[in-house]
Amino acid sequence: MSSLLEVKDLKTYFFMPDSVVKAVDGISFEIEEGEVVGVVGESGSGKSVSAMSIMRLIASPPGRIVNGEVIFEGKDLVQMDEDEIREIRGNDIAMIFQEPMTSLNPVLSIGRQLTETLELHQNMSKNAATEKAGELLSMVGIPDAHRRLSDYPHQLSGGMRQRVMIAIALSCNPKLIIADEPTTALDVTIQAQILELMQNLSRELGTAQIIITHNLGVVARYADRVIVMYAGKIVESASAVELYSNPKHPYTLALLGSVPRLDSDEGRTRLEAIEGAPPDLGNLSEGCSFAERCRFAVDTCYTEAPLLKEVDDNHKSACSRVYEIEELSSAAGISE
Numbered sequence: 001m002s003s004l005l006e007v008k009d010l011k012t013y014f015f016m017p018d019s020v021v022k023a024v025d026g027i028s029f030e031i032e033e034g035e036v037v038g039v040v041g042e043s044g045s046g047k048s049v050s051a052m053s054i055m056r057l058i059a060s061p062p063g064r065i066v067n068g069e070v071i072f073e074g075k076d077l078v079q080m081d082e083d084e085i086r087e088i089r090g091n092d093i094a095m096i097f098q099e100p101m102t103s104l105n106p107v108l109s110i111g112r113q114l115t116e117t118l119e120l121h122q123n124m125s126k127n128a129a130t131e132k133a134g135e136l137l138s139m140v141g142i143p144d145a146h147r148r149l150s151d152y153p154h155q156l157s158g159g160m161r162q163r164v165m166i167a168i169a170l171s172c173n174p175k176l177i178i179a180d181e182p183t184t185a186l187d188v189t190i191q192a193q194i195l196e197l198m199q200n201l202s203r204e205l206g207t208a209q210i211i212i213t214h215n216l217g218v219v220a221r222y223a224d225r226v227i228v229m230y231a232g233k234i235v236e237s238a239s240a241v242e243l244y245s246n247p248k249h250p251y252t253l254a255l256l257g258s259v260p261r262l263d264s265d266e267g268r269t270r271l272e273a274i275e276g277a278p279p280d281l282g283n284l285s286e287g288c289s290f291a292e293r294c295r296f297a298v299d300t301c302y303t304e305a306p307l308l309k310e311v312d313d314n315h316k317s318a319c320s321r322v323y324e325i326e327e328l329s330s331a332a333g334i335s336e
Helices: 047-054 082-088 110-122 126-139 158-170 188-205 216-222 240-245 250-257 322-331
Strands: 005-015 020-031 036-040 063-072 093-096 176-180 208-212 225-230 233-239 309-312 315-317
Touching (some): 020 047, 020 063, 020 233, 036 047, 036 216, 047 063, 047 176, 047 208, 110 126, 126 158, 188 216, 225 240, 225 250, 233 240
Parallel strands (some): 036 225, 093 176
Antiparallel strands (some): 005 063, 225 233, 233 315, 309 315
16 A cells, blocks of 8 residues: 655755755655654754645745655655645645644634635535534534634634644645644643544544654654654654664664653653754764764764664664664663
8 A cells, every 4th residue: 555645855955145954854754544653853853844845835045845755645746836736735735833823814713714725625605614614613622613713813722722723724634734843832731632632533534644743752642653853864763662662763862861751760860961952954064963962973973974774673763873772772871
């Protein structure tokens, strides 16, 4: 069975006056129908730019997709003209942006922002679109939904606004939803409600999801598979269970070590810090981008860039010392 989405060697660069910023530098991955994939990494690792590239929303200038393919249901989104990609956006592929207050139009009612999509992509009449909009708000857990259609974004709480964003994303029954930090600025209780809602809707409707986040707890609970990005590249990819139990890249190990755990032993209450700062994407070195911050780096790490390769069943890593990771982490006193 072919994948729903297949990204092949995607490169998105930003051409600045004094440098070329390689925000996404040759990533490849696939997503199956109904699968939930988490994309994690520090700020600046290329997560959001990858999503915007898939949606063809990169501002040009200065940004440009310089290489690669994004195959969705057998068609390359990169090669489509603007009219063709407009038919895909919001219809077959929907996106939930980071901050709903800046994503929703403040001068349009919630109802109009829902009905606009339905009228455009589903060719619904005004009355039918209004009825469907009310049903969508009910589906995402907004009480007294039909009455709230006349409300404006500022009249809703942060959690309610995010539910509206999910309703808009679901309005045309998309096959894929890309959620870019869907719980940003929400308290932990509302975060859990939003993520449970998305998971339930994915199960009920069979919609595939890409959840972009820096919260490893989110992907541990909700993702089937995890992609770890660093400096515009994928450095590790595995099922969520395998990645958390058997990480195969020093960066993944460091990320996991920085997360508080309820099951940690009494002697391991101190969180591990990742020393240094992410590299300048406009001035990357020849070797591994993580070498300067990696406690396991050797001389070759600074001169040779490791390739992402399969090291176990459906488990890929880009590290020249990948087969030593378990031994090295044990020697350093790091527990997964």
